[in-house]
Amino acid sequence: MEIVIVGGGKLGYALCRDLVIEGHEIVLIDRDPIRIEALQEELDIRCIVGNGSARDVLIEADVPSCDVFISVTPADETNVIAAAIAKKLGAGFSIARVRGPEYAHDLDFFHNEFGIGMLINPDAESAADIVRAFDYPAASSIEPFENGKVNLVTLRVRDDAQVIGKSLAEVRMLIPDILLLLIESGQQAMVPSGASVLKAGDLVQVLGPRTAIDAFSKLCGHPNRKWSSALVIGGKRISYYLLPPLLRRGIQVKVIEVDRDTANKLAAAFPQVKVIIGDGTNQRFLQEQHLANYDVAVALTNIDEENLMFALFAHQQGVRKTITKVNRRELTRLLDPRSLNTIITPHLSSTDAIIRYIRSHEKRSSSSLEGYARLSTEGAEALAFIAQETDRVTRMPIKDLTIKPGNVIGHILRGEEQIVPSGSSQIQAGDRVLIVSLNQHIHTLDEILKT
Amino acid sequence: MNTGMIRYMLGKLLLILSVLMLPSLILGFAYSEPRQVLLSFLASMAISAILGYLLSFRKPKTQDFYSQESIVLVALAWFSLSAVGALPFYLSSGASLVDALFESFSGFTTTGASVLSHTLDSLPRSLLFWRSFTLMIGGMGMLVFIIQVLPNLGSHGLYIMRAEMPGPNFGKLESKVSSSINILYGIYLSMTAVLTLLLRLGGVPWFDSVLLAFGTAGTGGFNFYPNSVAHYGNPYVEVVIAIGMMVFGMSYIFFYLIAIRKYRQVLRSEELHWYLGIILVSVVLISIGVYQRYDSFGSMLRDVFFTVSSVNSTTAYTTVDFRPWPVYTHVILLFLMFVGAMSGSTSSGLKVARLAVFVKSIRQEMRRMVSPDRAVPINYDGKELSQREQRSIAFYLMTYLAVFLILLAVISLDTKTFSSAFSAVIATLNNVGGGLDLLGPSMDYSALHDRTKLIMCLAMVLGRLEIYPVLILFAPSTWRKV
Numbered sequence: 001m002e003i004v005i006v007g008g009g010k011l012g013y014a015l016c017r018d019l020v021i022e023g024h025e026i027v028l029i030d031r032d033p034i035r036i037e038a039l040q041e042e043l044d045i046r047c048i049v050g051n052g053s054a055r056d057v058l059i060e061a062d063v064p065s066c067d068v069f070i071s072v073t074p075a076d077e078t079n080v081i082a083a084a085i086a087k088k089l090g091a092g093f094s095i096a097r098v099r100g101p102e103y104a105h106d107l108d109f110f111h112n113e114f115g116i117g118m119l120i121n122p123d124a125e126s127a128a129d130i131v132r133a134f135d136y137p138a139a140s141s142i143e144p145f146e147n148g149k150v151n152l153v154t155l156r157v158r159d160d161a162q163v164i165g166k167s168l169a170e171v172r173m174l175i176p177d178i179l180l181l182l183i184e185s186g187q188q189a190m191v192p193s194g195a196s197v198l199k200a201g202d203l204v205q206v207l208g209p210r211t212a213i214d215a216f217s218k219l220c221g222h223p224n225r226k227w228s229s230a231l232v233i234g235g236k237r238i239s240y241y242l243l244p245p246l247l248r249r250g251i252q253v254k255v256i257e258v259d260r261d262t263a264n265k266l267a268a269a270f271p272q273v274k275v276i277i278g279d280g281t282n283q284r285f286l287q288e289q290h291l292a293n294y295d296v297a298v299a300l301t302n303i304d305e306e307n308l309m310f311a312l313f314a315h316q317q318g319v320r321k322t323i324t325k326v327n328r329r330e331l332t333r334l335l336d337p338r339s340l341n342t343i344i345t346p347h348l349s350s351t352d353a354i355i356r357y358i359r360s361h362e363k364r365s366s367s368s369l370e371g372y373a374r375l376s377t378e379g380a381e382a383l384a385f386i387a388q389e390t391d392r393v394t395r396m397p398i399k400d401l402t403i404k405p406g407n408v409i410g411h412i413l414r415g416e417e418q419i420v421p422s423g424s425s426q427i428q429a430g431d432r433v434l435i436v437s438l439n440q441h442i443h444t445l446d447e448i449l450k451t
Numbered sequence: 452m453n454t455g456m457i458r459y460m461l462g463k464l465l466l467i468l469s470v471l472m473l474p475s476l477i478l479g480f481a482y483s484e485p486r487q488v489l490l491s492f493l494a495s496m497a498i499s500a501i502l503g504y505l506l507s508f509r510k511p512k513t514q515d516f517y518s519q520e521s522i523v524l525v526a527l528a529w530f531s532l533s534a535v536g537a538l539p540f541y542l543s544s545g546a547s548l549v550d551a552l553f554e555s556f557s558g559f560t561t562t563g564a565s566v567l568s569h570t571l572d573s574l575p576r577s578l579l580f581w582r583s584f585t586l587m588i589g590g591m592g593m594l595v596f597i598i599q600v601l602p603n604l605g606s607h608g609l610y611i612m613r614a615e616m617p618g619p620n621f622g623k624l625e626s627k628v629s630s631s632i633n634i635l636y637g638i639y640l641s642m643t644a645v646l647t648l649l650l651r652l653g654g655v656p657w658f659d660s661v662l663l664a665f666g667t668a669g670t671g672g673f674n675f676y677p678n679s680v681a682h683y684g685n686p687y688v689e690v691v692i693a694i695g696m697m698v699f700g701m702s703y704i705f706f707y708l709i710a711i712r713k714y715r716q717v718l719r720s721e722e723l724h725w726y727l728g729i730i731l732v733s734v735v736l737i738s739i740g741v742y743q744r745y746d747s748f749g750s751m752l753r754d755v756f757f758t759v760s761s762v763n764s765t766t767a768y769t770t771v772d773f774r775p776w777p778v779y780t781h782v783i784l785l786f787l788m789f790v791g792a793m794s795g796s797t798s799s800g801l802k803v804a805r806l807a808v809f810v811k812s813i814r815q816e817m818r819r820m821v822s823p824d825r826a827v828p829i830n831y832d833g834k835e836l837s838q839r840e841q842r843s844i845a846f847y848l849m850t851y852l853a854v855f856l857i858l859l860a861v862i863s864l865d866t867k868t869f870s871s872a873f874s875a876v877i878a879t880l881n882n883v884g885g886g887l888d889l890l891g892p893s894m895d896y897s898a899l900h901d902r903t904k905l906i907m908c909l910a911m912v913l914g915r916l917e918i919y920p921v922l923i924l925f926a927p928s929t930w931r932k933v
Contacts, residue, residue, distance in 0.1 A: 002626075025626035033837070041518075041609065046626040 006052030127241035138222030158221030233280030234300035399423030455511030462506025491542030521610030558585030563884030586669030700792025767885035
């Protein structure tokens with residue numbers, strides 16, 4: 001597909017990189033010639049220097065004939081105007097990033113009146129990710145599907161877990177409803193079989209009802225207890241989205257922010273939250289703020305390195321759970337994974353949403369892609385499809401399907417009925433099917449089958 | 452530097468080269484040529500394939516490929532493909548090794564200078580075809596082949612495109628390097644096909660039409676008759692080739708823009724205005740000096756336009772011996788040789804775009820002297836030219852002059868007059884092929900010393916790749932590990 005992107009910042013760069021891998025033709029517009037030059041060297045894209053909300057520039061970028069237009073400049077207003085103009089010029093679908101909390105209620109208006117097909121807000125989505133981490137205390141990350149009815153949960157097997165040395169078949173004996181989809185052990189990821197054995201430090205992707213997941217987290221060595229307090233460093237935009245749901249859950253929150261004005265603004269908006277002005281990387285200062293006494297430490301500053309250092313220090317001080325915002329995920333690979341719990345990458349869920357939209361509109365077959373997420377394991381993806389009558393997967397029970405290695409059917413949602421797939425279950429037309437796949441790049445349900 | 456990857460890609464290119472010799476071999480069979488010729492092509496193909504296989508047999512450990520690797524690959528590719536491409540000449544025509552190398556380098560660099568022109572009647576047709584076919588291959592470059600074997604090259608292809616595309620500026624037509632290069636090659640091939648058809652319609656035999664079209668498309672212009680295009684004595688053919696040379700001297704991006712109906716962008720291009728202006732002024736000035744020699748205005752215009760178009764596009768086909776023309780016309784032709792045609796074409800030389808920027812820089816400097824505080828940006832194609840682009844264009848001229856002088860000094864060791872040394876350098880460094888008084892229209896270099904011929908081979912590659920890649924290839928720092 002032909003895709004025009006305005007804005008070559010963190011999100012714009014991630015979009016260009018990921019969409020080129022998906023095989024699309026990208027045109028990038030940015031004002032800064034130096035940034036454009038750097039991106040042109042690195043990525044196989046066409047670049048244009050100019051103002052992305054000017055009609056001439058958009059025409060030069062062939063917006064009138066493009067399939068998807070995405071505007072992700074730092075300014076919300078520019079994004080909305082650019083996306084609206086692009087739609088009027090004839091772009092197939094237009095997407096704008098709008099992250100200012102003051103526009104939070106205007107999204108439907110932009111959608112209906114300006115013809116902007118999708119509005120993305122990475123900050124709000126990151127905040128939602130963090131809140132989910134509070135809801136599943138044991139999980140490293142949670143990927144919701146089907147409006148939160150199905151949650152794909154990632155858990156780390158702790159060193160003192162009872163599950164160590166047990167095979168998957170034994171786990172299924174103890175907890176029948178749990179389904180283990182993927183095991184990442186060291187640098188290796190695999191789709192497990194019944195005979196696979198869990199080791200300390202493994203990262204597992206599981207699906208199942210809440211009770212089963214809670215029972216399994218206990219086996220993995222995570223005590224089931226609710227978090228009741230959090231220390232947050234960084235009081236910028238994400239905090240505005242994060243604090244209200246945390247406060248609703250009755251969690252005690254303290255925010256540390258280095259900039260006095262930002263701190264004052266936040267304190268004024270949330271009078272019930274303690275906002276401290278100070279440097280979140282100063283260890284003595286953190287001890288003075290009783291870091292060790294908090295259940296959760298959340299790092300949300302704009303500097304990845306600071307966030308990571310803070311999380312490592314919190315871990316060392318004995319904080320049970322750390323949530324760290326990291327834009328460059330590759331940085332985390334330099335560190336011992338056991339010292340970091342939950343990593344949040346703001347642009348990831350936005351790019352996932354856009355990739356899902358684009359993949360589902362490349363009409364290759366009838367089954368439509370309804371949900372898409374890249375998992376923390378390198379190369380692993382979770383995809384939700386609606387099965388159609390014409391799909392070959394609906395013709396026989398799962399045990400008779402010849403599924404390509406690296407793919408698993410994780411979950412079936414039939415109407416309101418949730419089905420944990422077993423060998424005898426059969427996919428029917430209209431079912432919502434969740435697939436987890438490793439290094440496959442699938443676009444349709446039938447692509448999990450051997451041809 | 453990732454030498455493994457360079458070795459691997461070089462091997463793939465040699466494998467492709469062996470396939471590219473296939474048409475010549477088939478032609479040899481079709482004309483039932485002597486067994487020795489067929490065997491020599493078969494042997495060349497085998498040697499090229501074996502070398503290629505040995506080099507690309509082992510996959511490189513990492514696929515890392517950056518600017519440095521691309522430049523070294525392009526420079527090495529030109530040297531090694533030209534060297535292996537010399538095998539058919541060496542094995543079948545009885546030419547000496549140096550002569551065979553000279554002919555092959557001259558072909559791949561689209562120069563069109565020849566040491567075999569005195570033996571043209573005795574050369575088998577398959578070899579003549581191969582000789583002109585190398586012009587065609589060299590015209591567009593190696594990237595198109597690299598893309599076919601390594602479709603996942605992605606943005607790294609951009610470095611290669613930069614290293615081998617003539618001219619200071621270049622625009623990607625499409626988002627992907629691979630689709631851009633395929634479009635460019637499509638344009639190149641279809642224009643060549645159209646030219647072949649037009650020549651055939653003018654009564655030129657098929658074989659000659661194809662070879663003339665190759666020579667024009669690559670702006671190389673290998674002759675296969677001693678008196679070049681004048682051999683046909685056909686005004687239609689002369690006009691078609693003259694226009695063809697001018698068109699192949701234009702940026703290929705124009706033809707793409709025309710195909711997608713963006714005529715305005717073409718008409719507004721500053722480089723096009725300069726290009727057409729230079730041709731027009733040269734034709735008028737030369738006509739003033741030579742009109743007395745002609746009976747009819749039409750035939751004079753044809754000869755003058757043909758010569759201007761031929762020299763400016765660095766093709767060097769001829770219809771007339773211009774040596775008796777007044778000296779000032781020689782100076783104009785020399786100037787045209789220096790400048791060459793437009794960037795993004797197959798021609799060589801400095802390129803019209805660079806000349807335009809030089810002239811503008813001079814004007815800018817003068818304005819700055821008159822009023823030191825005045826803001827004087829250089830606008831080119833409606834956009835301000837950055838300091839960096841301006842600098843790189845100015846430096847290119849200096850590098851070019853330095854290389855020119857060094858080559859002149861070295862070649863003058865073996866030549867009798869200054870002007871023959873001078874024209875030998877300009878003929879090879881600018882990939883023109885024909886010189887001025889040394890050679891005249893027949894342009895035969897066979898009398899030169901072997902050492903001079905080898906230096907001229909180097910000069911031709913320097914010219915085709917716009918100097919820097921070759922300098923970088925031979926710089927010791929390129930080969931250091933860190």
